[in-house]
Amino acid sequence: MANTSDVQASKLLKVLPEVFQVAADTSAPMQALLAVAEDMHQPVRQVLDRLHTVPDPGRAPASLIPFLSRWVDLDWLTLPGAEGAAGGSGAVPITRQRDLIAAAAQLSSRRGTVDGLTRFLHLATGVAGFDVESVPGAFHIKVLVPADAAGQLELIGRIVKGVKPAHITDEIEVRTGE
Template sequence: MHRAAIERLLPAAYQRAAGPGSVLGALLDVMEALHAPDEAVLADVDALFAPYRTPDGFVAYLTRWVAMDHVVATPRPNAPLPLPVGRLRDLVAHGALLARWRGTPYGMRTALELATGVTGFVLDEPADRPFHVVVRVPPAAADQLALVTRIVEAEKPAAVTVEVTVLGDAGPPPPGPADSTPDRAVGRARVPSPVPVPAVEEPS
């Protein structure tokens, strides 16, 4: 509040005593200066919760709001983030989409692509191993296996086992039965197959 606004809240006798050079006047000046930082924050408080406007130090906190805090889980306090803050903002911005598709191949691939900044992840379901998924990581993301594993463990259905491997130079294996059917399945749990779209768009 500005000094004049604070002064109007005082009884008439105090207002008369708050003239220039008075002790009460100086106190009101101090009150105005103390209020200014908090009022500046409140005037733009919505920016704190906007993924691309919030301060860098607040982005990791917002991951808890969209159930993506496992991405930044670190064993030591104040440890550096495992991925650039820009990619972390992308994850927060797509939090609702990821929650909607959690447990599906599309959801897992989208989370992995947003977090690593790399495309080309392949999810296979071996026909001889029900409720098992093999996540094949593109070579460009081979240096982020710890992050990839953490995301895979959080995004997969609870009853499904997984293994994470790096794709060889020969490229991805041919599509298996799960890729050729109208419906995709994770651990044989039938889910609709979204039309392939870029990771930043919601599937139609």
């Protein structure tokens, strides 16, 4: 049975009509009912207390990252069911997925540009130093991959195909020891 100080501290009791608040001071059944109601609301209260972490890719539980990826249209790259994303060199680690989700608006606004493609590749692979060469009017790009990212060519290829304009052809070349 709940003691009187627990009942008075009850968050639920504060929102009940005054007649219940007065009765809770002396009524054992009312105290028991409030204690049970508090216990039943506790899991919901815990979820609501951390609700602000759900849309934050840096603090969201790992189980929500696929949902957030879909929310910002990155599921084509990050979901386990995506082509090549289940494992191997095509997989995007969870920390990289969080970075991509956090930068999704910026990446989307720069989609189809050389700057946007290099930024996307850097965030997805965790390796800096990508370059994209293009000849104006040639409708072709060459993506120069740093040697440190050579083990992620499948992922890089998927990103290039998914981010470049559809009318542009592409080739990917790994830089050798510079």
